[in-house]
Amino acid sequence: MRVLTTALCLAWALALACAHPLIHSKQQAAGGGHPHGAETPGNDTGESPRQREGGRVTDLAQLCADESGFDATTLSENGTMLFFRGEEVWESSWRDPRPHVRPLHTSWPELSGPVDAALRLPLRQHPGHSHGLYLFQGEQVWAYADGQLLPGFPRRVEDEFPGVPGGLDAAVECPAEECGGESILFFKGDEVWAFDVSLRVTKPRVWPGLGPCGAALRWLERFYCLRGTGFQRFHPLTGPLSPARTRDLRDYFIPCPGRGHGQGNASWGDAGEPCSQMPFQALLSDDTGRIYAFRGNLSFRLDSLRDGLHAWPVGQSWPGLEGEVDAAFAWEGRSYLIQGSQVSAFLSGQGHRPVLGYPRPLQDELGVPSADAAFTCPGSAQLYLISGSSIRTVDLSQTPRWAGPAVPLPHDAVDGAMCTSDGVFLFHGPRFARYDGVGELLAAREPAALGSISARFLGCPQ
Structure with a gap:
């Protein structure tokens, strides 16, 4: 049975990102637009060394045993799930659920090294583009539409989003109907800020109990704070849901045999x-x-x-x-x-x-x-x-x-x-x-x- 083909789109993205045990590390950028100088060994195909050595690794036992987390996660402009880890980005689309992994710079050549945070936003100020992808790294942010870097970017995070510091851990968009006005939630350590896109005003949010988020995601009107293989739902206005429950991705979004929600995926x-x-x-x-x-x-x-x-x-x-x-x-x-x-x-x-x-x-x-x-x-x-x-x-x-x-x-x-x-x-x-x-x-x-x-x-x- 094609187990992975029947998993959720989000399950695919999470599963794919977990398929290789990479070191999870959010390094702080030290000035400059390219603070992480390490380049993936060059090749003409754009494939990573692991792809050339052994093909796409989809061993369910390996991915279910992986305890690594993610640097950032978001949906792309066309609905593809993107999960960033180190020098690579993993993607999965329900139209093509096969594993896809590539070096970060093949899609965003201006960037190298880990991405701190990522989010998708409407681009009302840029005619001809419906949504854009924002990638954060250290003190700077890059904005892309249709795969192209928008004019004027990269910019300092504080210049694009006044009151928001650099070196973020996570970011997630919040539409007007869910936040009372189009907003962005930014996370750094235990601190959370809400940025009003129209008013360009940043306000702190006090959310005891949510804790640091290694990545954040809005998916079908629900909000998730990811830490390692765990996740916790939260409300964009009031913070962690009561009672606060940290759940394991492998019980819900990864089709691990014999575990929770994943056991059902295999029989669909x-x-x-x-x-x-x-x-x-x-x-x-x-x-x-x-x-x-x-x-x-x-x-x-x-x-x-x-x-x-x-x-x-x-x-x-x-x-x-x-x-x-x-x-x-x-x-x-x-x-x-x-x-x-x-x-x-x-x-x-x-x-x-x-x-x-x-x-x-x-x-x-x-x-x-x-x-x-x-x-x-x-x-x-x-x-x-x-x-x-x-x-x-x-x-x-x-x-x-x-x-x-x-x-x-x-x-x-x-x-x-x-x-x-x-x-x-x-x-x-x-x-x-x-x-x-x-x-x-x-x-x-x-x-x-x-x-x-x-x-x-x-x-x-x-």
């Missing part, structure tokens, strides 16, 4: 691969704009291509839920997941907190025994339930709720359904049919033209 098979063409049993577009797809006992985020596509067991994202999801819909800040004759409800915000009183029998909640697919459209209280080749309507604003008469559909079977501002989508196998709206769907006598789910929603090659 093609279900964990976004582009595997396996069907999704349910899809959900919630009130926050997030889109989820359910396959087996896994769920994917489909609206987060810039952060990669990642499979998680449903119980990790939807607390208390186990097994396959048959249908899903959202209404008034809640997400409803149907499993057989039961329906569970969760608050649609971050964390998916379960709603008290659920799960409930689907018959009591909606007046139907089961459903193959379900969807609501933005701003509407009408729920549409599909079973076999027919569709029924439920007015969610009414109590009690009861399904109306069945109306035939031009589809013999449907795995899942979803309604967004782009239209109504019905999914079956690896294909989907799109309709401009519910009216067009209900009036259709023949199925709409079919498209590829993986190409349209997952960005997979045709």
